[in-house]
Amino acid sequence: MDNDLILLGHGSGGRLSHQLLDELIIPTLSGIPASGQNDAAILEHDGRRLAFTTDSYVVDPIFFPGGNIGDLAINGTVNDLAMVGAQPVAVSVGLIMEEGFSRSELAEILRSMRQAADRAGIVIAAGDTKVVPRGKADRIFINTSGIGFFRHGLEIGGANARVGDKILINGTIGDHGIAVMAKREGLALETDILSDCAPLNGLVEGLLEEGAAIHVLRDPTRGGVATTLKEIAIQSDVTVTLDEASLPMKGAVRGVCAVLGLDPLYVANEGKVLVFAAPEAAERVLERMKGHPFGRDAAIIGEVTDGIGGKVRMETLVGGMRAVEMLSGEQLPRIC
Amino acid sequence: MDNDLILLGHGSGGRLSHQLLDELIIPTLSGIPASGQNDAAILEHDGRRLAFTTDSYVVDPIFFPGGNIGDLAINGTVNDLAMVGAQPVAVSVGLIMEEGFSRSELAEILRSMRQAADRAGIVIAAGDTKVVPRGKADRIFINTSGIGFFRHGLEIGGANARVGDKILINGTIGDHGIAVMAKREGLALETDILSDCAPLNGLVEGLLEEGAAIHVLRDPTRGGVATTLKEIAIQSDVTVTLDEASLPMKGAVRGVCAVLGLDPLYVANEGKVLVFAAPEAAERVLERMKGHPFGRDAAIIGEVTDGIGGKVRMETLVGGMRAVEMLSGEQLPRIC
Numbered sequence: 030m031d032n033d034l035i036l037l038g039h040g041s042g043g044r045l046s047h048q049l050l051d052e053l054i055i056p057t058l059s060g061i062p063a064s065g066q067n068d069a070a071i072l073e074h075d076g077r078r079l080a081f082t083t084d085s086y087v088v089d090p091i092f093f094p095g096g097n098i099g100d101l102a103i104n105g106t107v108n109d110l111a112m113v114g115a116q117p118v119a120v121s122v123g124l125i126m127e128e129g130f131s132r133s134e135l136a137e138i139l140r141s142m143r144q145a146a147d148r149a150g151i152v153i154a155a156g157d158t159k160v161v162p163r164g165k166a167d168r169i170f171i172n173t174s175g176i177g178f179f180r181h182g183l184e185i186g187g188a189n190a191r192v193g194d195k196i197l198i199n200g201t202i203g204d205h206g207i208a209v210m211a212k213r214e215g216l217a218l219e220t221d222i223l224s225d226c227a228p229l230n231g232l233v234e235g236l237l238e239e240g241a242a243i244h245v246l247r248d249p250t251r252g253g254v255a256t257t258l259k260e261i262a263i264q265s266d267v268t269v270t271l272d273e274a275s276l277p278m279k280g281a282v283r284g285v286c287a288v289l290g291l292d293p294l295y296v297a298n299e300g301k302v303l304v305f306a307a308p309e310a311a312e313r314v315l316e317r318m319k320g321h322p323f324g325r326d327a328a329i330i331g332e333v334t335d336g337i338g339g340k341v342r343m344e345t346l347v348g349g350m351r352a353v354e355m356l357s358g359e360q361l362p363r364i365c
Numbered sequence: 366m367d368n369d370l371i372l373l374g375h376g377s378g379g380r381l382s383h384q385l386l387d388e389l390i391i392p393t394l395s396g397i398p399a400s401g402q403n404d405a406a407i408l409e410h411d412g413r414r415l416a417f418t419t420d421s422y423v424v425d426p427i428f429f430p431g432g433n434i435g436d437l438a439i440n441g442t443v444n445d446l447a448m449v450g451a452q453p454v455a456v457s458v459g460l461i462m463e464e465g466f467s468r469s470e471l472a473e474i475l476r477s478m479r480q481a482a483d484r485a486g487i488v489i490a491a492g493d494t495k496v497v498p499r500g501k502a503d504r505i506f507i508n509t510s511g512i513g514f515f516r517h518g519l520e521i522g523g524a525n526a527r528v529g530d531k532i533l534i535n536g537t538i539g540d541h542g543i544a545v546m547a548k549r550e551g552l553a554l555e556t557d558i559l560s561d562c563a564p565l566n567g568l569v570e571g572l573l574e575e576g577a578a579i580h581v582l583r584d585p586t587r588g589g590v591a592t593t594l595k596e597i598a599i600q601s602d603v604t605v606t607l608d609e610a611s612l613p614m615k616g617a618v619r620g621v622c623a624v625l626g627l628d629p630l631y632v633a634n635e636g637k638v639l640v641f642a643a644p645e646a647a648e649r650v651l652e653r654m655k656g657h658p659f660g661r662d663a664a665i666i667g668e669v670t671d672g673i674g675g676k677v678r679m680e681t682l683v684g685g686m687r688a689v690e691m692l693s694g695e696q697l698p699r700i701c
Contacts, residue, residue, distance in 0.1 A: 040496030160376030
């Protein structure tokens with residue numbers, strides 16, 4: 030293998046992505062230590078904090094059950110801001126289109142973006158449009174960057190997990206990745222699996238009323254729940270123990286994963302948040318989640334236990350204990 | 366012509382770009398009126414203003430005399446922030462790479478980005494990396510979004526030009542577009558034409574000491590000086606009169622334009638700013654520009670005159686008066 034080449038796996042969000050980031054991109058661009066990396070950066074402005082984040086979307090196909098590249102891009106950036114506890118305020122939209130792309134499809138995507146922005150209560154404040162010759166891009170790529178403000182002084186981040194914390198998720202895993210995959214592969218399913226693509230800022234705002242009991246928030250997108258938990262375990266230098274039986278999952282997602290040999294723990298979500306909360310607040314956090322439209326299937330799925338730092342393990346359905354590593358290679362390319 | 370297709374010209378920054386923006390993109394996404402559109406948006410945070418902007422870079426070739434896609438992307442976003450009078454503070458970097466792209470070329474681009482950021486005095490605060498399969502993108506595309514803060518209460522924008530204003534530019538026109546074009550077409554030139562790619566925040570900061578005498582700042586990138594002046598004439602509802610003899614231009618740029626039938630007035634710049642200043646301050650603004658390394662060849666190139674709103678005209682070298690319109694179609698695709 031030629032080590033000088035960028036591989037699909039470098040964009041997976043998994044192990045190769047982390048290597049490229051840790052060895053090349055982050056040391057060169059910013060030098061921000063791994064422990065300080067979260068879904069959004071935090072800047073100071075006249076003594077007040079603001080959150081700033083960016084994401085590019087290259088999903089294929091651009092229309093899928095439950096959404097399209099447009100609302101995916103808006104919700105994704107809204108969620109990255111919410112994950113550091115910020116209130117999303119404004120996003121920018123950078124469009125890169127291939128010559129010959131359909132103007133009516135563009136219009137539909139833009140309408141979805143506006144609807145998603147309205148739903149999340151944010152404005153689309155800035156934009157840019159580029160067009161490249163036919164064959165030099167794949168229809169449309171969208172970058173959304175975003176700004177959020179803070180209403181509180183809470184410090185939320187991947188390095189804040191503590192032994193004893195309960196780990197919660199607001200619903201079923203794998204829906205987005207499997208929805209995109211099923212559409213792309215033309216799978217004929219009895220019932221459509223819909224992407225879970227949704228803005229989580231409202232749900233998170235409710236959780237933040239628990240104050241300092243909320244230690245970590247992170248959305249398990251590329252790389253799935255497994256990779257995201259591994260990141261947090263490393264950043265906080267703790268062991269995470271998952272309970273497979275507690276993981277909410279739709280039967281149809283379980284079925285597609287079984288047929289295709291995919292592990293749902295590594296499949297992307299676009300409307301889920303992993304919450305690490307102090308144990309005494311965990312039941313209240315669960316109730317708050319269940320009371321929100323995007324949290325009806327919420328569950329406590331694990332806890333932070335004493336043990337080796339950076340380790341994730343799962344109590345399996347059959348009663349064994351399995352080590353969980355980051356996504357290796359690229360299970361599902363171009364999922365977001 | 367199929368009206369449903371996106372054309373290269375829709376990304377030119379010229380007439381087709383404005384049509385797509387005005388008819389579809391802006392009404393759908395934000396509804397911001399044309400008169401309020403500037404290089405960066407201005408948001409309020411606890412009563413303080415901040416600037417926010419985004420730009421994607423798809424330049425071909427990615428390495429060109431005087432720069433590469435990396436420093437171009439940093440400087441471009443720094444400049445967009447400076448153009449509303451903000452002090453650039455932080456940028457985000459969104460990378461979209463084609464599978465098989467060279468990791469060593471990536472490293473070189475990232476180093477250029479960091480150098481450009483250091484030179485402009487900003488931090489790279491957030492990032493995202495995506496990889497698409499071979500043939501689904503052209504090597505590398507980069508989005509940079511940026512945040513700037515304000516040290517003053519000045520209102521600078523395209524709608525603020527006034528009759529009597531002098532129009533200045535900080536140096537020669539067309540360098541960037543012709544440098545990229547010459548490299549792409551493999552032109553053998555006696556002396557390399559270098560891109561003018563540079564961060565303009567330092568130069569602009571000096572000009573802002575003239576306070577309310579500075580009415581408009583805008584960088585004539587895609588679409589060139591002609592399209593940018595036309596935008597301002599429309600936004601401010603004034604007539605702009607240019608003096609062709611005063612336009613600073615390198616002989617080599619003039620030569621390449623003559624040979625290839627290009628009009629330098631429509632060629633992109635990446636280190637130039639057009640300044641509309643109150644007449645009584647114009648000479649001082651000119652001296653401030655000339656005292657800065659990126660303004661040695663500065664000149665007063667025109668003025669705002671009484672007349673029909675939205676009109677740009679140029680006194681030509683031979684003494685006639687020529688109407689100047691926006692770039693029509695796509696003179697030079699993928700120039701930034």
